[in-house]
Amino acid sequence: MIWDxxxxxxxxxxxxxxxFAASVLLIFNGKIAGISGIVGQALxxxxxxxxxxxxxxxxxxxxxxIYGFFKAVPQISITTSDTIIxxxxxxxxxxxxxxxxxxxxxxxxGIARLSLRSIVATVTFMVAGAVTVYILRHMx
Amino acid sequence: xxxxxxxxxxxxxxxxxxxxxxxENIHNFLDISxxxxxxxxxxxxxxxxxxxxAFFWAKSRSQTILxxxxxxxxxxxxxxxxxxxxxxxxxxWGLAGFCPGPAVASxxxxxxxxxxxxxxxxxxxxxxxxxxx
Numbered sequence: 001m002i003w004d005x006x007x008x009x010x011x012x013x014x015x016x017x018x019x020f021a022a023s024v025l026l027i028f029n030g031k032i033a034g035i036s037g038i039v040g041q042a043l044x045x046x047x048x049x050x051x052x053x054x055x056x057x058x059x060x061x062x063x064x065x066i067y068g069f070f071k072a073v074p075q076i077s078i079t080t081s082d083t084i085i086x087x088x089x090x091x092x093x094x095x096x097x098x099x100x101x102x103x104x105x106x107x108x109x110g111i112a113r114l115s116l117r118s119i120v121a122t123v124t125f126m127v128a129g130a131v132t133v134y135i136l137r138h139m140x
Numbered sequence: 141x142x143x144x145x146x147x148x149x150x151x152x153x154x155x156x157x158x159x160x161x162x163x164e165n166i167h168n169f170l171d172i173s174x175x176x177x178x179x180x181x182x183x184x185x186x187x188x189x190x191x192x193x194a195f196f197w198a199k200s201r202s203q204t205i206l207x208x209x210x211x212x213x214x215x216x217x218x219x220x221x222x223x224x225x226x227x228x229x230x231x232x233w234g235l236a237g238f239c240p241g242p243a244v245a246s247x248x249x250x251x252x253x254x255x256x257x258x259x260x261x262x263x264x265x266x267x268x269x270x271x272x273x
Contacts, residue, residue: 121222
């Protein structure tokens with residue numbers, strides 16, 4: 001097991017920022033910070049009152065630029081093949097709409113309001129993710 | 141509008157600081173039987189503990205402090221759709237090491253991989269909606 005204290009403090013601090021952002025969106029806009037839902041609904045041209053979704057997504061997109069003012073943006077190299085990325089994207093797209101949420105909507109907001117439905121969804125996607133990584137790393 | 145922009149921005153800063161935007165971290169977190177890295181568990185601890193106060197506050201209200209309608213999800217049904225959807229999402233998350241938030245926040249720094257992931261994700265969403273009808 002890895003126990004990287006710096007990474008853990010950064011994870012906790014990052015989590016608090018995420019929780020703060022979700023709280024602000026709820027308290028001021030009355031909306032749930034579920035990213036798959038925001039992206040999915042933003043695609044629906046017949047819906048009105050979309051402005052906040054676009055604004056939220058723009059903030060999310062430009063966040064690395066602002067992050068760069070305070071701290072170096074972590075260097076990331078992704079070695080996953082394009083084919084796997086495409087399959088994964090399709091699965092995430094279908095799965096998050098079918099299950100009405102992802103890590104943010106179910107995993108953070110849903111659990112924060114003690115929704116049993118979200119707790120079940122979170123346990124399910126964590127187990128599915130762990131099984132997938134097990135097969136990728138230890139069986140293939 | 142400006143508040144939603146700031147919320148999105150702070151959300152993204154949190155994702156980057158926490159390590160959620162690095163698929164390698166996601167893989168190490170999900171690799172429970174291997175050399176498990178529990179760090180990302182603390183992202184949930186931080187995010188849930190803070191937003192729990194906001195949701196507790198919101199429970200008994202129908203309007204936000206700006207007078208906007210406050211609508212919380214009312215669906216409590218645990219059915220096949222929820223389980224199958226969460227399973228497919230979990231498989232995709234495990235394969236790429238990306239979930240929707242970090243992928244959106246990585247589009248500038250990783251345009252190729254994050255862009256490809258997001259386009260496929262949007263196609264998946266549109267395909268699902270087409271079949272639902």
